[in-house]
Amino acid sequence: xxxxxxxAPKDAERRRNKTSAQxxxxxxxxxxxxxxTMAISSGLATALVLAIxxxxxxxxxxxxxxHLSIAFLTQAPREGMTAxxxxxxIVGMVEMVFLMTLAGVPVGVATAIYLHEYAPAQSRLTRxxxxxxxxxxxxxxxxxxxxxxxxxxxxxxxGIDKMFFGGQKVYGQPALxxxxxxxxxxxxxVVIVATEEALRAVPRELREASLALGATKLQTVIHVVxxxxxxxILTGMILAVSRGAGEVAPILFTGAAYFLPHLPKGxxxxxxxxxxxxxxxATQSPDVDATKPILYTTVLVLVALTFVLNIAAVVxxxxxxxxxxxxx
Amino acid sequence: MDRETALAMPGERRKHxxxxxxxxxxxxxxxxxxxxxxxxxxxxxxxxxxxxxLAIALILIFIAKEAAPLLYSGAxxxxxxxxxxxxxxxxxxxxxxxxxxxxxxEIPKFGLWPLIVGTVKVTIVSMxxxxxxxxxxxLYVSQYARPRTxxxxxxxxxxxxxxxxxxxxxxxxxxMASWFQNVLGLESRLxxxxxxxxxxxxxxPVIFTLSEEAxxxxxxxxxxxxxxxxxxxxxxxxxxxxxxxxxGIAAGVALGLGRAIGETMIVLMASGNAAIVSGNFADxxxxxxxxxxxxxxxxxxxxxxxxxxxxxxxxxxxxxxFINTVGDWTIxxxxxxxxxxx
Numbered sequence: 001x002x003x004x005x006x007x008a009p010k011d012a013e014r015r016r017n018k019t020s021a022q023x024x025x026x027x028x029x030x031x032x033x034x035x036x037t038m039a040i041s042s043g044l045a046t047a048l049v050l051a052i053x054x055x056x057x058x059x060x061x062x063x064x065x066x067h068l069s070i071a072f073l074t075q076a077p078r079e080g081m082t083a084x085x086x087x088x089x090i091v092g093m094v095e096m097v098f099l100m101t102l103a104g105v106p107v108g109v110a111t112a113i114y115l116h117e118y119a120p121a122q123s124r125l126t127r128x129x130x131x132x133x134x135x136x137x138x139x140x141x142x143x144x145x146x147x148x149x150x151x152x153x154x155x156x157x158x159g160i161d162k163m164f165f166g167g168q169k170v171y172g173q174p175a176l177x178x179x180x181x182x183x184x185x186x187x188x189x190v191v192i193v194a195t196e197e198a199l200r201a202v203p204r205e206l207r208e209a210s211l212a213l214g215a216t217k218l219q220t221v222i223h224v225v226x227x228x229x230x231x232x233i234l235t236g237m238i239l240a241v242s243r244g245a246g247e248v249a250p251i252l253f254t255g256a257a258y259f260l261p262h263l264p265k266g267x268x269x270x271x272x273x274x275x276x277x278x279x280x281x282a283t284q285s286p287d288v289d290a291t292k293p294i295l296y297t298t299v300l301v302l303v304a305l306t307f308v309l310n311i312a313a314v315v316x317x318x319x320x321x322x323x324x325x326x327x328x
Numbered sequence: 329m330d331r332e333t334a335l336a337m338p339g340e341r342r343k344h345x346x347x348x349x350x351x352x353x354x355x356x357x358x359x360x361x362x363x364x365x366x367x368x369x370x371x372x373x374x375x376x377x378x379x380x381x382l383a384i385a386l387i388l389i390f391i392a393k394e395a396a397p398l399l400y401s402g403a404x405x406x407x408x409x410x411x412x413x414x415x416x417x418x419x420x421x422x423x424x425x426x427x428x429x430x431x432x433x434e435i436p437k438f439g440l441w442p443l444i445v446g447t448v449k450v451t452i453v454s455m456x457x458x459x460x461x462x463x464x465x466x467l468y469v470s471q472y473a474r475p476r477t478x479x480x481x482x483x484x485x486x487x488x489x490x491x492x493x494x495x496x497x498x499x500x501x502x503x504m505a506s507w508f509q510n511v512l513g514l515e516s517r518l519x520x521x522x523x524x525x526x527x528x529x530x531x532x533p534v535i536f537t538l539s540e541e542a543x544x545x546x547x548x549x550x551x552x553x554x555x556x557x558x559x560x561x562x563x564x565x566x567x568x569x570x571x572x573x574x575x576g577i578a579a580g581v582a583l584g585l586g587r588a589i590g591e592t593m594i595v596l597m598a599s600g601n602a603a604i605v606s607g608n609f610a611d612x613x614x615x616x617x618x619x620x621x622x623x624x625x626x627x628x629x630x631x632x633x634x635x636x637x638x639x640x641x642x643x644x645x646x647x648x649x650f651i652n653t654v655g656d657w658t659i660x661x662x663x664x665x666x667x668x669x670x
C-alpha cells in the first residue's frame with residue numbers, strides 16, 4: 001500500500017509503484033476537468049447564440065414598439081418618409097407573396113409528388129432533379145436578382161412587349177409580376193423539401209390499402225396521399241411565404257420601388273415592400289435620425305410577421321410528426 | 329427497410345429473390361387499369377419536376393449571356409477585358425501597377441482583386457465566429473441538454489434563421505457598428521469585422537441545424553462501446569462522436585460557407601463598401617455580392633459596367649455551385665464509408 005518502507009526508491013521505480021488508487025484519482029480529476037470543459041464550452045456557445053437572438057429582438061421591440069399603431073399600418077409614408085406609415089409596403093408585399101405562392105407552390109408540390117411517388121429512385125433524371133434542387137437552394141439571392149432581370153425583365157418582358165404592345169415598354173421593365181416569379185423560383189426548394197418530407201411521412205399501408213381497393217396510382221395520390229400530406233405542404237407554403245416576405249436582393253432590380261405615391265395598379269407596375277423599405281430607410285435616408293422611429297417600427301413589423309409565420313410552420317410540422325408517430 | 333409487401337410500390341423495382349424455404353410465391357397482383365389520361369398527368373408531373381433543372385440551367389444561361397459580350401464585343405473589350413480585370417494594371421496617375429475597382433471614374437477600372445479580397449475577409453470573419461458557435465451549440469443541444477431544454481433551444485436557434493437578412497444588416501449598421509467601434513476602438517465604423525460578425529448570425533443556424541442532425545444520427549452503440557471501453561465522456565465526444573458526425577458537420581460548414589459568400593444585404597449595409605486591398609480586418613471592405621446590388625441599378629443596360637456586373641454574378645454562381653456540389657459529394661462519400669463500417 002505505501003512506498004515509504006525500506007530505502008528510497010529511484011524516480012522511475014516510484015512512478016511504477018504509484019498505487020492504483022492514486023492513478024484512478026489522477027484520471028478522475030483529468031476526466032472531470034475534460035468533461036467540465038466540454039460541457040461548459042458547448043453550453044457557453046449555446047448561451048451566446050441565444051443571447052444574440054435575445055439582444056436583437058430586445059433592441060427591435062424596445063425601439064420599435066413605441067411607434068407601432070393601427071395608423072402606422074394603414075397610412076402611407078409622408079414628409080419624405082419621416083412620418084406616416086407603411087400601408088403601401090404591406091399591400092405590395094401581400095400582392096407579391098400571393099403571386100409568388102400561386103406560381104411557385106404548385107410547381108414545387110408537383111415536383112415533390114413526382115420525386116417521391118413516381119420517380120424510380122436511381123434513374124438519371126431523378127438524380128439530376130435532386131442535384132438541381134439542392135443547388136437551387138444554394139444559389140445566392142443576388143444571383144436570383146440578376147437572373148430575374150436577365151430572364152424575366154429583359155427576355156420575357158421585352159419579348160411580350162414586342163409581340164403585344166408594339167415595342168412600348170409595359171412588361172419590359174421591373175414589375176410586380178417579375179419580382180413574384182423570381183421569388184417563386186427562389187422559394188421552390190423550400191416547398192419541394194417540405195412537401196417531400198410530408199409525403200415520406202404518409203404510411204405505406206395507406207397507399208397499399210388504396211391500391212388494393214382498386215384505385216389507380218393517380219387516384220391514390222390525389223385522394224389518399226396528398227390529403228394526408230396537406231399539413232406538411234402547408235408548412236412548406238408558410239416557410240416560402242416567410243422567406244419571400246423577407247428577401248430583398250432578388251427584387252432589387254425586378255420590381256421593388258423606393259417610394260410610390262399609389263398602390264400597385266397591376267401586374268406590370270412596381271411595388272413597395274417592408275423588407276426593401278427597411279433597406280431604403282436605413283441606407284438612403286438623408287436624415288437618419290428623423291427616419292429612425294419609422295425604420296425601427298418597420299423592422300418590428302417585418303420581424304413579427306416572419307416570426308409568426310415561422311412559429312406557425314413549426315407548430316404545424318410538430319402536429320404532423322405527432323400524427324405520424326401514432327401511425328407506426 | 330420496410331416489411332416485404334406483395335405489391336410493388338410505385339417506382340419500386342423489385343429484385344426477384346427465390347428463397348429455398350419459400351413454398352408458395354406471393355400472389356401476383358395487378359394494379360387497377362388506369363385510363364389513358366393518367367399517363368398524361370404523369371408526364372405533366374415529370375415535366376414540372378424537371379423545371380428545377382430548367383431553373384438552374386436558365387439561371388446560368390441568362391447570367392452568362394449578359395456577361396458574354398466581355399469576350400466578343402469590340403466596344404466593350406475596348407474598355408475592359410478579362411486580363412484587365414484579373415491582372416494589375418499601370419493606370420495613368422499611379423506609380424505602380426494595381427488592381428483597382430473604380431467603375432465610374434473617368435477611366436473606368438474593373439480590377440477584381442479588391443472585391444475578392446473583401447469577400448474573403450468578410451467570409452473568414454463570419455466562419456471564424458459561426459463554426460465554433462454553430463458546432464458548439466449543436467454539441468450541447470444534442471449531447472448535454474436535457475430533452476426539455478432541447479425542445480426550447482432548438483426552435484429558438486432555428487428562429488434566428490428566420491430573421492430576414494435585411495434586418496440583420498439593419499441591426500449591424502445601426503446598433504452593432506457603434507458598439508464595435510467603441511469597444512475595439514476602430515477607425516471606420518463599418519468594416520470587415522462588423523459585417524463578418526453580423527453575417528455569422530445568418531450562418532450559425534445553417535451550421536447548427538446540420539451539425540445537430542449529424543450528432544444525433546451517430547448510432548447509440550458507438551457511444552456505448554466507447555463508454556464500455558472505459559473512455560470518459562469528453563474522450564467519447566472528441567474521439568468517437570465528432571469523427572462519426574464529421575460528414576454532417578462538413579456539410580453544414582460547406583452550406584454555411586456558400587451562404588456567407590453569397591449573402592448580400594448584410595454586407596451591403598454593414599461593410600462600408602470601400603474597395604480596398606488590405607489585410608486589415610478593421611478596414612472597410614466591398615464584397616462581390618454587395619457590388620452587384622449597389623451598382624446594377626445605376627448602370628446603362630448593355631454597357632461595359634453592366635456586363636462586368638453580370639460577370640461577377642456568374643463568378644458568384646459558379647463559386648457557390650462548386651462549394652455546394654463538393655459539399656454534397658463529400659457527405660455522400662463519407663456516408664457510404666461510415667455505412668460500410670458499421
